[in-house]
Amino acid sequence: MDIQGLQKLTLLDYPGKTACTIFLGGCNFRCPYCHNADLVLCPDRGEQISQETLFAFLKRRQGLLDGVCVTGGEPLLRRDLEPFLSSIRSLGFSVKLDTNGSFPDRLKELVRLGLVDYVAMDIKNSPEGYARTIGGLSDMLCRVEESVRFLLSDTVDYEFRTTMVKEFHREADFLSIGEWIRGAKRYFLQGFADSGNLVGGSGSFHGFSRQEAAHIRSLLLPCISQTHLRGYDT
Secondary structure (H helix, E strand, C coil): CCEEEEEECCCCCCCCCCCEEECCCCCCCCCCCCCCCCHHHCCCCCCCHHHHHHHHHHHHHCCECCCCEECCCCCHHHHCHHHHHHHHHHHCCCCEEECCCCHHHHHHHHHHCCCCEEEEEEEECCCCHHHHHCCCCCCCCHHHHHHHHHCCCCCCCCEEEECCCCCCCCCHHHHHHHHCCCCCCCEEEEECCCCCCCCCCCCCCCCCCCCHHHHHHHHCCCCCEEEEEEECCC
């Protein structure tokens, strides 16, 4: 398993749980505003953490942490993800999986096997704006739509989330997203911050202000009552 990073404690990534976050390298999307450029573009160049080191850490955290977040990159690219998650679950941890939704069959299988307790899926844009947001990959929308339908069926606990970037999103895009995922259990509007390590180069993209995000949230509430802001100062 290509383990590129470990955040030993997070109180934010897994709602309602104390957790750690594991970062896996590689992604099939090329969102220009992605803040993990090294994980996406150069996954083999980073300093890898061995599975032995990771699981030694997890064993020491049994009874102290509730869950493990597995993120990327795109974790579902990894063919060995199933045994990896199984090993985590065998230690008694709940598993949260972050995904871009482009591998619906793999997502469904992991849920069927009981290896994932919570899914956080990125909604990159409205259907009309998807291809330009993920790097021109026009063949991905049908896969994303299948993952959306699966999560909306409430087979597994989940959230949807969109990172708000002015160069890619307009008010109309969020209204379209609201109709698309109408009735979703949870939807988070995430603030964008330039990490200095963006796929499309730093300094080119800008986030929404808290006031602007709050306005968009108010427009979405009739479609998704559990719409929240994330990553904005209170």
